[in-house]
Amino acid sequence: MSGTTATDVVVVGAGTAGCYAAATVAAAGASVVVLERKSAEDAGHIACGDALKGADKFPDAIPKPQIADAFTNTDVDHGRFEIPKEDTVLEIPVPGELAVIDRDAFGRLLIEGAERAGARFAYDTVVQSVIQDESGRTTGVQATQGGAPHTFSAEVVIDAAGAMSILQDTADFGDSQFDTNVTFRHFCSAYREIIEVPDPVEWSDALVFKPTERAAGYLWYFPRTETTINAGLGFQMTEEPMTLVDDLRRDLQTRGEFAGGQVIDKLGAALPTRRPYDSAVAAGYIAAGDAAGHVNPTTGGGIAGAAYAGQYAGEQAVEALDAGDVSEEMLWPYNQRVMDHFGARYAGLDVYNILATAVDVDDLMGLLASLPGEKLAEALYSGTTSFGPRLLVKTAVDSFGYWRQILGFYRTKRIADELLGQYDRYPATPGDLGAWQTDRDRLMDRLYALTGATPKY
Numbered sequence: 001m002s003g004t005t006a007t008d009v010v011v012v013g014a015g016t017a018g019c020y021a022a023a024t025v026a027a028a029g030a031s032v033v034v035l036e037r038k039s040a041e042d043a044g045h046i047a048c049g050d051a052l053k054g055a056d057k058f059p060d061a062i063p064k065p066q067i068a069d070a071f072t073n074t075d076v077d078h079g080r081f082e083i084p085k086e087d088t089v090l091e092i093p094v095p096g097e098l099a100v101i102d103r104d105a106f107g108r109l110l111i112e113g114a115e116r117a118g119a120r121f122a123y124d125t126v127v128q129s130v131i132q133d134e135s136g137r138t139t140g141v142q143a144t145q146g147g148a149p150h151t152f153s154a155e156v157v158i159d160a161a162g163a164m165s166i167l168q169d170t171a172d173f174g175d176s177q178f179d180t181n182v183t184f185r186h187f188c189s190a191y192r193e194i195i196e197v198p199d200p201v202e203w204s205d206a207l208v209f210k211p212t213e214r215a216a217g218y219l220w221y222f223p224r225t226e227t228t229i230n231a232g233l234g235f236q237m238t239e240e241p242m243t244l245v246d247d248l249r250r251d252l253q254t255r256g257e258f259a260g261g262q263v264i265d266k267l268g269a270a271l272p273t274r275r276p277y278d279s280a281v282a283a284g285y286i287a288a289g290d291a292a293g294h295v296n297p298t299t300g301g302g303i304a305g306a307a308y309a310g311q312y313a314g315e316q317a318v319e320a321l322d323a324g325d326v327s328e329e330m331l332w333p334y335n336q337r338v339m340d341h342f343g344a345r346y347a348g349l350d351v352y353n354i355l356a357t358a359v360d361v362d363d364l365m366g367l368l369a370s371l372p373g374e375k376l377a378e379a380l381y382s383g384t385t386s387f388g389p390r391l392l393v394k395t396a397v398d399s400f401g402y403w404r405q406i407l408g409f410y411r412t413k414r415i416a417d418e419l420l421g422q423y424d425r426y427p428a429t430p431g432d433l434g435a436w437q438t439d440r441d442r443l444m445d446r447l448y449a450l451t452g453a454t455p456k457y
């Protein structure tokens with residue numbers, strides 16, 4: 001039987017972004033329902049590497065003590081990069097608080113946190129399409145609930161449906177500036193297993209990374225505890241597809257610490273490895289988290305971005321409700337907040353992703369193996385590193401044969417810095433976005449010309 005539900009805000013997706021958005025809206029006293037396609041038992045069970053960077057700084061819509069129990073390993077303080085072809089292991093310190101979490105418990109605690117704030121959840125509810133009025137304003141979503149059609153109407157729809165959100169396939173964003181320049185090439189396909197091993201691993205204080213043998217992909221081993229390991233791998237969808245399950249199995253068989261291990265959970269999914277959407281708002285509509293590319297494109301870390309974007313989306317929706325105006329202009333400050341907090345940095349890091357598609361993987365690994373760990377850490381985590389004299393001397397000695405690449409990296413970094421400057425000038429109104437994009441795209445053209453990379457956008 002079909003039905004209709006009306007609320008101030010509809011959130012699609014009970015993941016990180018959706019829970020923070022819903023908690024924020026509910027705490028402000030507005031009515032909000034979260035629609036989740038999974039069952040109540042399965043909601044919050046998300047494919048993830050479970051690594052959390054900046055675990056100390058989390059938005060407050062769901063208070064940290066309410067989720068702290070899911071932080072099962074807070075002793076992690078460095079990355080361990082295994083480069084078998086160079087017979088090298090790089091130990092790279094990671095600044096800021098790192099944690100490996102029990103992602104399933106984390107997901108459930110987020111839902112509890114949003115419920116505690118007053119949000120309602122509707123499970124087994126699959127959103128099929130977006131409902132819009134004649135002006136193009138989003139006024140709700142069409143879903144099936146337990147197989148029956150159900151209409152949810154709202155002043156604002158928050159799209160927190162994750163990577164490749166189906167909502168955006170069905171919405172007509174018309175004359176709005178909502179970013180529709182999105183293709184499968186902007187995503188990574190990834191898979192992970194949770195494995196219990198008989199004895200504690202020696203690297204329980206590290207995030208272990210390793211390039212895959214058969215394609216330009218990467219493997220990870222993240223210790224949820226000393227004996228529960230999240231092991232996974234992924235590849236950019238521009239590359240030759242990998243057989244993820246078999247390739248992981250093959251690597252596990254080479255590692256003695258996994259002998260006698262037991263797989264207790266398996267999941268795979270796509271994740272965005274692109275710059276954040278230029279705009280993630282349209283009249284009555286805000287996208288947050290993976291649904292808007294809010295992921296660090298070099299690490300695939302998206303939990304923190306989803307949490308903050310979810311909270312910002314909730315706050316902007318509440319402001320719009322209070323003002324009785326849900327226009328694109330009214331929702332625009334959300335874009336500015338995202339860019340200001342982490343979007344600009346992620347867009348800068350995307351430059352290195354693009355560079356990586358154009359360089360030989362073996363050369364890259366050889367170069368990495370020749371660099372000092374602390375400088376690499378800066379390069380990886382600050383987003384703007386200086387290739388100072390120490391690094392140059394060290395690389396001159398150790399990386400003879402890679403000088404051409406180093407020069408290329410240096411020039412690429414200069415473009416990344418210019419790009420950061422451009423994102424600092426992110427416009428205050430939708431009307432100014434076109435001119436801003438023209439300037440940004442000029443920088444991107446210079447990047448493609450310098451690196452020889454195929455244009456990504």
Ligand SMILES: Cc1cc2nc3c(=O)[nH]c(=O)nc-3n(C[C@H](O)[C@H](O)[C@H](O)COP(=O)(O)OP(=O)(O)OC[C@H]3O[C@@H](n4cnc5c(N)ncnc54)[C@H](O)[C@@H]3O)c2cc1C
Pocket residue numbers: 012013014015016017018035036037038043044046047048049050051052053125126127128160161162163165166190191192232267268269270271288289290291295300301302303304306
């Ligand atoms: C294998 C893998 C490893 C990763 N490792 C890490 C890591 O180590 N650290 C890190 O920070 N990030 C990692 N990420 C990324 C991180 O998981 C995501 O960035 C983050 O979960 C995004 O949160 P979200 O709320 O935007 O989306 P999601 O967590 O994907 O939530 C979206 C929700 O929407 C629901 N949904 C989707 N479509 C519909 C629909 N039509 N109707 C109703 N409900 C719908 C889904 O069921 C889901 O519950 C990884 C991702 C993958 C795939």
